[in-house]
Amino acid sequence: MSKNNNSAIQDASQEASWINVAALHKIYNTRGGGKTHALADINFTVKKGEFISIVGPSGCGKTTLLNVLAGLISKTEGSASVSGHEVTKPLPEIGMVFQAPTLLPWRTILENVMVPVEVQKLDKKMYLEKAKELLKLAGLDGFEDKFPNELSGGMQQRAGICRALVHSPSVLLMDEPFGALDAMTREYMNLELLRIWKESNQTIALVTHSITEAVFLSDRVIVMSPRPGRIAEIITIDLPRPRTLDMMNSDAAGFFVKKIRQYFNAANVIE
Amino acid sequence: MKFLRNRPEYVLVPSVFIAFVLIWENLVNIMEVEEIILPTPSRIGEALFFQLSNPLFWSNFRITSQETLLGFTAAVVFAIIAGTFISQIKVIDKAFMPYLVGFQAIPKIALAPIFIVWFGFGMTSKVVMAATVAFFPILINIIEGLKSADNDQIRMLRVFGATRFQIFLKVQVPCALPFFFAGLDVGILLAILGAVVGEFLGSQDGLGAMVLLAQYNFEVPTMFAILIVLSLMGIISHIIVKALQRKFAFWADSSNFIGN
Ligand SMILES: Nc1ncnc2c1ncn2[C@@H]1O[C@H](COP(=O)(O)OP(=O)(O)OP(=O)(O)O)[C@@H](O)[C@H]1O
Ligand SMILES: [Mg+2]
Numbered sequence: 001m002s003k004n005n006n007s008a009i010q011d012a013s014q015e016a017s018w019i020n021v022a023a024l025h026k027i028y029n030t031r032g033g034g035k036t037h038a039l040a041d042i043n044f045t046v047k048k049g050e051f052i053s054i055v056g057p058s059g060c061g062k063t064t065l066l067n068v069l070a071g072l073i074s075k076t077e078g079s080a081s082v083s084g085h086e087v088t089k090p091l092p093e094i095g096m097v098f099q100a101p102t103l104l105p106w107r108t109i110l111e112n113v114m115v116p117v118e119v120q121k122l123d124k125k126m127y128l129e130k131a132k133e134l135l136k137l138a139g140l141d142g143f144e145d146k147f148p149n150e151l152s153g154g155m156q157q158r159a160g161i162c163r164a165l166v167h168s169p170s171v172l173l174m175d176e177p178f179g180a181l182d183a184m185t186r187e188y189m190n191l192e193l194l195r196i197w198k199e200s201n202q203t204i205a206l207v208t209h210s211i212t213e214a215v216f217l218s219d220r221v222i223v224m225s226p227r228p229g230r231i232a233e234i235i236t237i238d239l240p241r242p243r244t245l246d247m248m249n250s251d252a253a254g255f256f257v258k259k260i261r262q263y264f265n266a267a268n269v270i271e
Numbered sequence: 272m273k274f275l276r277n278r279p280e281y282v283l284v285p286s287v288f289i290a291f292v293l294i295w296e297n298l299v300n301i302m303e304v305e306e307i308i309l310p311t312p313s314r315i316g317e318a319l320f321f322q323l324s325n326p327l328f329w330s331n332f333r334i335t336s337q338e339t340l341l342g343f344t345a346a347v348v349f350a351i352i353a354g355t356f357i358s359q360i361k362v363i364d365k366a367f368m369p370y371l372v373g374f375q376a377i378p379k380i381a382l383a384p385i386f387i388v389w390f391g392f393g394m395t396s397k398v399v400m401a402a403t404v405a406f407f408p409i410l411i412n413i414i415e416g417l418k419s420a421d422n423d424q425i426r427m428l429r430v431f432g433a434t435r436f437q438i439f440l441k442v443q444v445p446c447a448l449p450f451f452f453a454g455l456d457v458g459i460l461l462a463i464l465g466a467v468v469g470e471f472l473g474s475q476d477g478l479g480a481m482v483l484l485a486q487y488n489f490e491v492p493t494m495f496a497i498l499i500v501l502s503l504m505g506i507i508s509h510i511i512v513k514a515l516q517r518k519f520a521f522w523a524d525s526s527n528f529i530g531n
Contacts, residue, residue, distance in 0.1 A: 070430050071430075072426060072429060072430060090429055090430050090431070090432050091432075092432050094430065095430075095431075096427075096430045096431075098423065098426075098427060100423060102421075102423045102424055102427045104424060104441075104442070104445070105522035105523075106445045106448075106520075106521075106522050115427075115428070115431060115441075116431040116432070118441075119428060119431045119432055119433040119437055119441070120431065120432050147522065149522065167431075
């Protein structure tokens with residue numbers, strides 16, 4: 001139903017696209033010998049510096065899509081490229097934030113943030129300053145030499161975001177990064193993320209369960225439908241920037257939230 | 272007072288010890304148990320004191336310690352090498368693990384006479400014995416530890432471009448450390464056991480041989496005294512391993528690792 005819609009957007013932004021997904025399919029072989037069609041004919045592009053969110057009912061393939069872009073799992077058909085490179089393995093221009101902070105407990109916060117620098121054998125001295133700056137930006141100055149278990153969950157998650165940013169990746173993939181946080185911390189983190197995004201000019205693809213979060217943060221929201229996972233619609237959120245929490249009470253924001261929620265209702269899924 | 276409420280064990284543990292020793296002492300006296308059956312704690316204390324000022328005891332102590340440490344070190348080195356290969360290379364795991372498990376089933380104490388045939392009555396046979404008994408718990412812990420690495424942590428490193436070797440070094444090895452120390456903790460006690468058993472079966476030297484000599488001469492208090500020394504060796508080794516663990520694997524609670 002929305003196929004034409006998708007390809008129109010795709011054509012318009014082809015030139016400046018930084019993430020390019022075309023006719024992408026992912027079929028999992030399940031343990032019982034069966035097959036799960038997790039992604040079916042996914043087409044979209046993301047412009048450089050754009051912030052997109054991916055929403056959809058549980059099990060519709062959001063994590064699968066992000067993992068394909070991250071080079072963590074193979075695709076079955078079609079193409080997925082980042083900054084012109086077809087993704088077949090993890091690319092250095094990608095940073096990823098996971099649902100759990102996934103910090104290494106034997107490393108200090110600063111050492112954790114430095115993991116991508118170490119692994120990619122970049123100049124440590126140069127990036128040390130960058131890492132400290134990011135930690136400061138994330139409100140974690142003074143915690144550089146603490147160990148993860150000395151920090152709250154929200155603080156650990158922020159450190160995880162710093163780690164994803166330290167090597168200046170052009171693309172940031174985030175899989176429900178704020179899922180485990182309470183509403184207050186979550187709003188705070190949203191604002192913080194927008195601030196970091198504005199300063200770093202990265203391209204961000206964020207998976208979230210929260211429709212309001214998607215509307216609040218994004219330039220566009222990709223709405224997915226399940227079994228097999230496909231794109232139902234891509235909705236452009238033309239709320240002005242910088243965004244404020246008050247804006248979320250406006251009619252315009254309400255309109256977008258309602259529009260996205262329709263798809264969930266249509267799919268008979270209660271969020 | 273507050274101190275005692277926070278750390279009651281500082282009072283409880285010595286109290287139990289004193290009570291135990293007093294009851295033992297008095298029971299033996301009241302019931303007139305013969306010394307070659309069960310000596311009193313005070314007689315054992317005397318024997319211990321005598322041994323501690325006896326140069327012969329110290330030379331035996333040194334020999335048993337050496338056998339233990341050499342055997343233990345060999346066990347650790349071989350366990351690290353074998354554990355790394357087994358955990359990293361599937362073919363080796365599949366091909367050799369069944370043999371290792373089968374070998375583990377041998378009551379290794381029964382190997383001591385064979386080792387004496389192969390390596391003679393000197394120190395070598397005891398070192399080999401200590402190494403053989405200490406090897407398995409250390410190996411199994413290393414393998415489990417290297418395999419225990421959290422999948423999410425590995426994926427995280429992969430996203431940032433880590434090679435397999437980097438993943439091994441930066442995630443699997445640290446993850447294995449708490450298990451490794453748990454293995455060392457069991458292994459060092461077994462190494463002492465192995466060395467002493469080796470000495471029982473054929474040796475003129477070492478604390479094990481001293482126990483046998485004391486038995487031959489009906490010096491039961493001396494036997495108990497050496498038992499105390501061997502226990503102290505074990506306790507001190509345990510404390511050292513724990514201290515190392517707290518220093519090098521500080522992030523982990525060791526209470527649920529294999530062998531504990
Ligand atoms: N490794 C796998 N092997 C087989 N099937 C899988 C695997 N991972 C995911 N799937 C299947 O693919 C589909 C999409 O899963 P995915 O994890 O991408 O969903 P999701 O949209 O991220 O869900 P959620 O919102 O609950 O995280 C599901 O039906 C799931 O059962
Ligand atoms: Mg998911």
